[in-house]
Amino acid sequence: MLYNSYFKNPKDVPLLLEKIEKYTEQTGPVRLMEICGTHTMAIARSGIRSILPDNVQLLSGPGCPVCVTPANMIDMILDLSQRPGVLITSYGDLLRVPGSAQGDCLLARRAGGGKVESVYSPMDALKIAEEHPETEVVFLGVGFETTAPGTAACILEAASRKLNNFSVLCLLKRTEPAIRSLIESDDFAVNGFLCPGHVAAIIGADGFSFLPDDYRLPGVVSGFEPGDLLYSILELIEMLAHGIPELKNEYTRLVRQSGNPAALALMEQVFCPAPSDWRGLGLIEDSGYAIREQYAPWDAVKKFSLAPAGEKEIPGCRxxxxxxxxxxxxxxxxxxxxxxxxxxxxxxxxxxxxxxxxxxxxx
Ligand code: SF4
Incomplete structure (x- = not known):
């Protein structure tokens, strides 16, 4: 329909916008949701909202892993950072996330003497553990299916090296149960989904076929260039105009229908689905990953007998x-x-x- 390079070709933008406008004459007002933090940033950075017709609204859903981690879980991590001999390692984003008290975050705890390190990957944390056998190194495994394979590989590596001063606090979440919970909530008012390209690269585009199959909602697995997003929006609105909801894969240069078998096998070996608590959505069955019993020595929840307690939301924050x-x-x-x-x-x-x-x- 369009050039192969539409995702980075500015001259296609007027054509895409013209088609979007044409289809919205048939659909009326449309509300679309992205469920990926990288999409959220890409949409805002590119200014796409400002060029879409007024009757197309783009909403951000539960796509930012740090954001959906409840405040009481952050409080639990903050407490752990104060235990003698424990070093918390984490992706940088989580270091500034406040718990239930404003300003209380891992960076503040580090300033107060807590041992906290920012790392780029779980393997960096593993290296720190190897170099400091006297320290209990805990890696905060936050993310969706995208980061789960790397975390699983790291746990397997720790097990093979018998690295007993390393553990993972598994805060990983699964997308499908959360989207289902959102769709089934009373205030749900969305007509279609921009599905996360990174998650789909792991679980496959088929991982989102429940949208049309179970809810008659269209979904498009999208890339991250402005052209990707515009084209995906057009596909969603076109499906709405024709009344034929499907799951389409716009991001074929990276995403296969059935995902990445090696990554899925790693996840299956190390994790099993478990209930998980989400900020804004509450406790959802099977929406998280727990570390399998076989790898319990590397599970920080078991090693330190952790359990969240207290407020899940920050007072005044929406x-x-x-x-x-x-x-x-x-x-x-x-x-x-x-x-x-x-x-x-x-x-x-x-x-x-x-x-x-x-x-x-x-x-
Ligand atoms: Fe956003 Fe309001 Fe929470 Fe700040 S307090 S993060 S503006 S919702």
Missing amino acids: CAQVIRGVLRPAECPLFKKLCSPDNPVGPCMVSGEGACAAAYQYE
């Missing part, structure tokens, strides 16, 4: 509603007033994939 797409960041009374990237009240303003940070920076 991240729970932002994550469910029922509130735009600018509608939060604290947005750009008491809450900014320099002084974040909630995780959606901290994370490089958060909807509030994206809106603050670009919109």
